Amino acid sequence: MSTINRRDLLPNLLANPDDFLIVSGLAGASKDTAGLTDDGANLFTMAGAMGSTTSMGLGVALAAPTKPVLAVAGDGELMMGIGALATVASMMPDNLTIICIDNGMHAETGGQLGHTSRRTNLAVMAEGAGIPSVLEIDAPGQFAEAATFITDAPGPRFLWARVTTEPPTAYKRDFDLAARRQIFRTAFLENNPVD
Amino acid sequence: MQAPDREVWSNLVFDKLVDANVSLFGYVPDFGNTDIIKMADEHNETRTVLLTSEEEGVAVCAGADLVGQRGVVCMQSSGVGNCPNYLSVVKGGRFPMLMIVTMRGDYGEENHWQYPMGQAVTPILEAMGILVIQVDREDELEHATEAAISAAYTGGQGVALVLSQKFLGAKAF
Numbered sequence: 001m002s003t004i005n006r007r008d009l010l011p012n013l014l015a016n017p018d019d020f021l022i023v024s025g026l027a028g029a030s031k032d033t034a035g036l037t038d039d040g041a042n043l044f045t046m047a048g049a050m051g052s053t054t055s056m057g058l059g060v061a062l063a064a065p066t067k068p069v070l071a072v073a074g075d076g077e078l079m080m081g082i083g084a085l086a087t088v089a090s091m092m093p094d095n096l097t098i099i100c101i102d103n104g105m106h107a108e109t110g111g112q113l114g115h116t117s118r119r120t121n122l123a124v125m126a127e128g129a130g131i132p133s134v135l136e137i138d139a140p141g142q143f144a145e146a147a148t149f150i151t152d153a154p155g156p157r158f159l160w161a162r163v164t165t166e167p168p169t170a171y172k173r174d175f176d177l178a179a180r181r182q183i184f185r186t187a188f189l190e191n192n193p194v195d
Numbered sequence: 196m197q198a199p200d201r202e203v204w205s206n207l208v209f210d211k212l213v214d215a216n217v218s219l220f221g222y223v224p225d226f227g228n229t230d231i232i233k234m235a236d237e238h239n240e241t242r243t244v245l246l247t248s249e250e251e252g253v254a255v256c257a258g259a260d261l262v263g264q265r266g267v268v269c270m271q272s273s274g275v276g277n278c279p280n281y282l283s284v285v286k287g288g289r290f291p292m293l294m295i296v297t298m299r300g301d302y303g304e305e306n307h308w309q310y311p312m313g314q315a316v317t318p319i320l321e322a323m324g325i326l327v328i329q330v331d332r333e334d335e336l337e338h339a340t341e342a343a344i345s346a347a348y349t350g351g352q353g354v355a356l357v358l359s360q361k362f363l364g365a366k367a368f
Binding site: 021023044046048049050051052053055056057058059060061062063064067081083084086087090091177178180181184185188189192194 | 219244245247250251252253255257258259260261262263264280283288
């Protein structure tokens with residue numbers, strides 16, 4: 001059984017969240033990232049298009065190859081777009097880290113148990129897809145190892161963070177995705193002008 | 196009527212995409228996009244992304260847009276059926292999106308299996324707010340490609356350039 005409260009996860013993994021471009025998937029994953037960054041301009045959160053987080057993170061990573069990119073997804077979200085792990089492995093973007101915050105259930109819709117509470121092993125699936133660096137954690141004592149993994153392991157990386165069923169960060173994020181696209185793009189292009 | 200030379204028309208489409216600074220070519224292989232993807236593999240300034248399923252390409256292109264780059268997704272018509280939920284991002288977020296759809300299941304199709312999805316392509320795309328620009332004749336291709344590129348990357352729309360079997364020729368069984 002995991003002993004990680006998900007609200008402690010990202011603050012302990014990411015000493016400076018501003019160092020990353022972050023894409024996060026619907027529900028809890030985006031509450032955690034928005035809470036961490038105060039809905040930062042380096043964050044694009046989703047509240048629909050379930051399954052797309054890994055692929056959107058891949059797009060950012062391929063198009064901004066010198067920037068560290070995080071794709072943060074819950075287990076239900078990740079499973080819905082599981083094929084994208086193979087797509088990531090084929091492209092081998094060394095700046096991309098996928099973080100799965102796995103509470104083993106569909107918390108947003110009532111806590112129905114998901115595949116990772118049954119028989120599915122996401123570390124084996126990520127390795128099988130061809131992701132070169134894979135780490136599974138389930139205890140706070142592994143936070144330091146996981147933080148180093150994100151910055152130092154050969155990319156692309158897959159961090160499988162098994163967490164308890166405690167709720168995500170309480171944070172009301174902006175759901176206006178057209179506005180959030182503009183904010184993300186404008187901030188990125190101001191900091192990284194096209195020559 | 197003889198089908199147009201695929202390498203010739205693919206070259207026309209590819210050159211216009213390169214001129215428009217499209218750098219990422221997401222695709223699921225289809226007979227119709229074979230040459231475009233080969234050209235994108237061989238060109239210095241473009242990169243192909245082999246997808247496991249077409250909707251991934253919608254998200255990859257949206258991600259590239261977030262950092263100011265341009266992508267396109269190439270797919271057979273059956274792949275359009277995999278895309279609608281991810282296209283929420285395009286309509287809701289006003290992301291530019293260009294899809295190049297090579298048709299099956301329309302004019303002259305001999306395979307029963309291809310008809311249901313082929314006939315649903317335009318209704319599905321339109322339901323998700325994607326502008327459909329269809330090419331039926333070789334002399335329409337150049338302007339249609341330019342119109343699709345302008346609508347997507349200048350006009351900020353979701354656009355599908357749909358190459359029909361009247362243009363491509365139908366596969367014989």
